């Protein structure tokens with residue numbers, strides 16, 4: 001009679017039981033990873049939106065400043081215009097006076113005055129031309145800024161729509177994951193209560209919330225410490241559940257991990273409730 005027939009476990013039976021527990025606890029880990037990812041995503045998404053809104057606000061402030069600058073220049077231009085009007089009236093009057101001049105002294109006084117006023121008019125015209133140039137480029141800048149603001153506003157509206165949709169879909173996925181998490185947790189507890197408690201304890205200990213990890217390039221996927229070849233072989237044989245000697249996280253070989261990850265991906269995508 002073989003050992004198993006007498007009620008003893010063969011190596012193969014033991015391996016199957018270990019595998020079953022590893023599969024269950026890693027499936028739970030995959031679900032938890034996904035939940036952590038979602039939590040992060042939901043925290044990040046509104047940030048992009050906020051940045052866009054800040055950018056628009058910045059442009060509004062800039063536009064207000066540019067408009068004020070424009071108003072000031074326009075006022076300056078009007079002032080110059082009025083000033084020239086007055087000077088021209090004065091000039092006409094002086095020129096009239098020149099026709100009736102009686103002395104050469106009076107003539108030179110009038111002439112000097114006319115020269116001064118003519119010069120003032122020329123100066124004012126020159127300044128007005130400079131101001132007008134400034135006004136032109138300012139108007140161009142205002143136009144460009146308005147267009148950019150309009151573009152951003154449209155992007156904001158689009159983004160808001162997308163964001164709402166993503167949040168809605170993500171919430172649905174989160175709801176589903178929370179529901180199946182209960183079942184997967186229950187499954188681990190049924191198989192091995194101690195394993196479940198260890199899982200929860202390790203998960204709470206580490207920031208990345210990973211209690212079951214693979215080893216990549218001979219290093220523990222959780223703490224990056226070397227996993228000795230002997231331990232790697234033991235993990236691959238699946239004769240027992242082994243922790244990382246450094247961080248205590250439960251080790252799983254990549255083949256088994258990959259198999260479960262693919263399985264869980266399908267479950268999440270197709271919203272299959274199993275266990």
Ligand SMILES: [Zn+2]
Pocket residue numbers: 220221222223224225244245246247248249
């Ligand atoms: Zn480790």
